[in-house]
Amino acid sequence: MSSCCVLGCENWRNNTCDSKLKFYRIPADTPSQKTRRQLWLNAIRRSNWTETIVNNAHVCSAHFISGEASLDAESPDFVPSVFPHKQQNSIPSEKMERPARKKKKEHRKMLQKSTNKEITKEDILELRLIAPDAVVLTSIEKSDTDTASECDKVEDPPEPPEPPTAAHDPALEQQRTAADLKESCKKAFQKSRRNIHTEQCGPSMANETLKKKEDKVLVPKSSFKDIITGKNINYQDLKMQHSVLYQAYTKLLAEAQQLRTDNEKLRNSLQSDFSKLSYRFLKWDAKQIRFLTGLPSVAFDWLLSRIEYNVIRVHPEFKAEDHLLIVLMKLKMGLCDDDLGYRFRMSGEIITAICQTWIPTLAVLLSPLIEWQSDDVIHKSKPDIFKTKFRKCCCFLDCVEFAVATPKGATKHVKYFVSTTPAGAISFLAPGFNRSVSEQQALKMSGFFELFKTPSQILASRTFAIKEELAKIRVTLHTPARGFTADSAVWSHVNVVLGWWKDFGIFQTAVPASYEEMMNDVVMACAALTNLKMSLVPNVVKNQKRKRKRKDAV
Incomplete structure (x- = not known):
C-alpha cells in the first residue's frame, strides 16, 4: 500500500476512487x-x-x-x-504550452534559414535536439550533406541537373519524415565533433575526453511506450544508454574471462593436489593413516605437535604433517625414496633429505618412551599368565640382526639387543654391534647388567651365553624347552611386541646405504613408535574374561 509523501497530501493507493491517480x-x-x-x-x-x-x-x-x-x-x-x-x-496549461511554443519558434527560424540557404552545421544539430519530429525542406537535407562532406574532407564532382519529375517535386520533398534528417544529422554531428576534437587534442585524448563527457551528461530516459511507438524519442538519451550498457557489457566480458582463467587455474591446481599424496586428503581416514604409518590418528597428531617446532621443513611447499607422513611411510612400509617421490610428486633426493633430517630428531624426541621400569610398575601391569610360574619375570630378552647396504654395494649385518616388559612395551634397546662382538661383551658395554637391583627372571627365545654374568646379579634366564605347551601363551604374548618392531618395512630388506650412518636412529625411532601402539594388556584381560565366562557356563 503506497501513500504520497508530500506534506498535506492524503492520497494513497487504496482509499481513492480516482483510477487515473498514479x-x-x-x-x-x-x-x-x-x-x-x-x-x-x-x-x-x-x-x-x-x-x-x-x-x-x-x-x-x-x-x-x-x-x-x-x-x-x-x-x-x-x-x-x-x-x-x-x-x-501562472496557469498550469500555459506552462505546458511553453515548451511546444518554443519548439515551434525554433523550427520556424530554421525553416527561414533553409529557404535563404544560410543553414549551418550548428543549426542542424540544434534542430535535431529541439524539434526532432518536425518536417524539413530539401535544402536542410542538402545543407546537412554538405556539412558531412566537409567533415569527411571528400570533394565529389558536380552532377548534371536532372529534369524535374514528380519524384523531385518540392511539395513532396517537404513531406519527408524526420527519420532521414535525424540519421544524417547524427552522422554529421559525430564526424564533426570527432574531427574538430582530434585536431585540437589528438586521437587518443579526443576519445578519452568524449568518453568523459558522455559519462557526465545526464539525459532523462525515454519511456518504453515511446520507444515502441516511435514517438517522442530522445535519441541523445538512447545513445547515452547504449554507451553505458556497452561499457557495462565490455566490463562484464572482461570479468567473465578473468573468472574463467581463475577457474581453470583452480581446477588445474586441484587436480594436481589430488594426483599427489598429501596428509590433507588422508587426515579424515583413520584406517588409511594406520595402514600407511602404523599409528592411530590420535598418536599421529600428538607426535606432530611434539616434532613440528623442533625440526626444519626441507621442502617449503610441503607442510610439517606431510614431512612426518613421508618419514613414517618410509619406516612403516619400507618404500624406496624414488617411489615416495613419485607418490608425493617430488624427486627421490628430496625424500632422502627429509628422512635424513627428520629421523634423527624423531629418535631423540621419542627416546624417553623406551625406559626401564621399576619392579612395582612391572608387577602391577603384569598379565595373569605371568603371575604363576614367571611371577618374578621382569623382561623378555632377544637379539635381532638387520642387514645394511654399504656404499660399495656390499651388505653387512648389525645386531641389536632388545628387551620388552610382560605388559608389552620395549624397555631396553642397545646400540648396534657387529657380528664379531660377543654377547657378553655387547650387553656389558650397553649397561644391561646394571639395570637389575633385585633378584629377577629373564625370558629368552634362545640360550644366551650370559648365565655367569646373570648369576652374579642374582638373575635367572629361562628359555622354552622342546615340546613345551603349558606356557605357550606366555611365549606367544612376548613375541607379539617384537613382531611389531621387526615388521617395520624398512627392515624387511637391506637398509639403503644412504641411511647407514643413522642406522641406530632408525632402529630407535621404530622401537619408540612400537610403544605408541595399543597395549597388549587390554587384549589379554579380555581373553581371560572370555575364558572365565566359558568355564562358568560349563
Whole structure:
C-alpha cells in the first residue's frame, strides 16, 4: 500500500476512487538520475529523511501539471511542482504550452534559414535536439550533406541537373519524415565533433575526453511506450544508454574471462593436489593413516605437535604433517625414496633429505618412551599368565640382526639387543654391534647388567651365553624347552611386541646405504613408535574374561 509523501497530501493507493491517480517513486541514486533525484528532493522539501525512507517514498500524479511525470528535461513535469503550500504564479496549461511554443519558434527560424540557404552545421544539430519530429525542406537535407562532406574532407564532382519529375517535386520533398534528417544529422554531428576534437587534442585524448563527457551528461530516459511507438524519442538519451550498457557489457566480458582463467587455474591446481599424496586428503581416514604409518590418528597428531617446532621443513611447499607422513611411510612400509617421490610428486633426493633430517630428531624426541621400569610398575601391569610360574619375570630378552647396504654395494649385518616388559612395551634397546662382538661383551658395554637391583627372571627365545654374568646379579634366564605347551601363551604374548618392531618395512630388506650412518636412529625411532601402539594388556584381560565366562557356563 503506497501513500504520497508530500506534506498535506492524503492520497494513497487504496482509499481513492480516482483510477487515473498514479504513484511515482523518487528517482534512484544512479549517475543518470542523480540530478533529477536532487531536484525532486528539493521540491518536496522534507527534512530528516534517511536513505531507506527516500528509496521507499512515492509521489502521486496530483503534484504534476499534466497529471503524469515526464522524462523530458524541458517539460514542467520533469519535477513535481504542484504543492498545497506553494502558490502557482501562472496557469498550469500555459506552462505546458511553453515548451511546444518554443519548439515551434525554433523550427520556424530554421525553416527561414533553409529557404535563404544560410543553414549551418550548428543549426542542424540544434534542430535535431529541439524539434526532432518536425518536417524539413530539401535544402536542410542538402545543407546537412554538405556539412558531412566537409567533415569527411571528400570533394565529389558536380552532377548534371536532372529534369524535374514528380519524384523531385518540392511539395513532396517537404513531406519527408524526420527519420532521414535525424540519421544524417547524427552522422554529421559525430564526424564533426570527432574531427574538430582530434585536431585540437589528438586521437587518443579526443576519445578519452568524449568518453568523459558522455559519462557526465545526464539525459532523462525515454519511456518504453515511446520507444515502441516511435514517438517522442530522445535519441541523445538512447545513445547515452547504449554507451553505458556497452561499457557495462565490455566490463562484464572482461570479468567473465578473468573468472574463467581463475577457474581453470583452480581446477588445474586441484587436480594436481589430488594426483599427489598429501596428509590433507588422508587426515579424515583413520584406517588409511594406520595402514600407511602404523599409528592411530590420535598418536599421529600428538607426535606432530611434539616434532613440528623442533625440526626444519626441507621442502617449503610441503607442510610439517606431510614431512612426518613421508618419514613414517618410509619406516612403516619400507618404500624406496624414488617411489615416495613419485607418490608425493617430488624427486627421490628430496625424500632422502627429509628422512635424513627428520629421523634423527624423531629418535631423540621419542627416546624417553623406551625406559626401564621399576619392579612395582612391572608387577602391577603384569598379565595373569605371568603371575604363576614367571611371577618374578621382569623382561623378555632377544637379539635381532638387520642387514645394511654399504656404499660399495656390499651388505653387512648389525645386531641389536632388545628387551620388552610382560605388559608389552620395549624397555631396553642397545646400540648396534657387529657380528664379531660377543654377547657378553655387547650387553656389558650397553649397561644391561646394571639395570637389575633385585633378584629377577629373564625370558629368552634362545640360550644366551650370559648365565655367569646373570648369576652374579642374582638373575635367572629361562628359555622354552622342546615340546613345551603349558606356557605357550606366555611365549606367544612376548613375541607379539617384537613382531611389531621387526615388521617395520624398512627392515624387511637391506637398509639403503644412504641411511647407514643413522642406522641406530632408525632402529630407535621404530622401537619408540612400537610403544605408541595399543597395549597388549587390554587384549589379554579380555581373553581371560572370555575364558572365565566359558568355564562358568560349563
